Amino acid sequence: MLKAHKIETNKSLQRKIIWLDLFVISLFFILVLRLWYLQVIKGQEYRIRSEHNRIRLREIPAYRGKIMDRNGIILVDNKPSYNLYLIPEEIKKVDDLLKKLSYMVKLDNIKEIKEKLLNIKKACAFKPICIKRGLSFDEVAKIETNKLLLQGVVIRVEGKRNYIYGKLASHILGYISWDRKGKAGIEYKWDKFLSGTPGGMQIEVDATGRIVRVISKRLPVAGDNVYLTIDKRLQQKAEQLLQGKSGAIVALNPKDGEVLAMASSPSFDPNRFVEGMDQKA
Structure with a gap:
């Protein structure tokens, strides 16, 4: 049992x-x-996805600080600008891409752009190169409409320096270069404070450069505002007195020696440096 x-x-x-x-x-x-x-x-499908979806590190420029007169009247600020960038590592045929772009955007330096793209070091091929600033709305629309045919092309909205009163106090204010660094006057002297701290983000993009998702992001810190001892109204009056003449006028506060106006003739419009400045400057 x-x-x-x-x-x-x-x-x-x-x-x-x-x-x-x-x-x-x-x-x-x-x-x-x-x-x-x-x-x-599914191998081919996933292989195509892995090739088309890439991780990028994108810098977020900080807005430059404003420059104001003694009464808080803004003399210099920023306005949005649509800038055209190319990412070398994503461009397969340089000639074909530049030819397509030339039908949509006016490019005056195609030969130089081509040489730069072909000669760029492999280690820097992922870094976007700005080839034109201040695109018109019509140009932006044409590029965005044909984005699938323009691999390696990116449009970024960045701050553009705006000298509100044109030539007013131009010798005092100075101007900035294409890389947003002060080159003269207050812009140069106080560049460290005006520049701010850029941010950045790690993103995944598809074959057209469109953002699929944001992996991480660090916001930029805007630059500090700078207040001058200059009085805008006195500055305008001093420059009016110098119209058609060569010379200079300086007005000081007799109590403490502060400069209330400092005009010089002939003068210049800093906005022309901003609009026409390229990477040769």
Whole structure:
């Protein structure tokens, strides 16, 4: 009796082991089948996705600080500018791309752009190169409409320096270069404070350069505003007195020596440097 019970127990255990083996084999078979499906059936699709979706590090420029007169009247601020960038590593045929762009955007230096793209170091190929600033709305619309045909082309909205009163106090204010660095006057002297701290973000983009998702982001810190001792109204009056003449006028506060106006003629419009400045400057 005891022997029969023992035999029955062994058979039950063997059946359980068989079922367990079958379960493991089935699980292994399903896993192999799934891997075959992903690599053979869906392999090309995923390979294309991996090639088209890329991780980029994009700098977010900080807005430059404003410059104001002693009464808080803004003399210099920023306005949005649509700037055209190319990412060398994503461009397959430089000539074809530049030809397509030339039908949509006026490019005066195509030869120089081509040379720069072809000679750029491999380590810097991921870094966007600005080829034109201040695109018109019509140009932006044409590029965005044909984005699928323009691989490696990116439009960024960035701050453009705006000297509100044109020539007013131009010798005092100075101007900035294409890379937003002060080159003369207050812009140069207080560049460290006006510049601010740029931010950045890590993004995933598709084949057209459109953002798929933002992985991480650090916001920029705008530059500090600078207040001058200059009085805008006195400055305007001094410059009016110098119209058509060569010379200079300086007005000081007799109590503390603060400069209230400092005009010089002939003068210039700093906005022309902003609009016409390129990377040769």
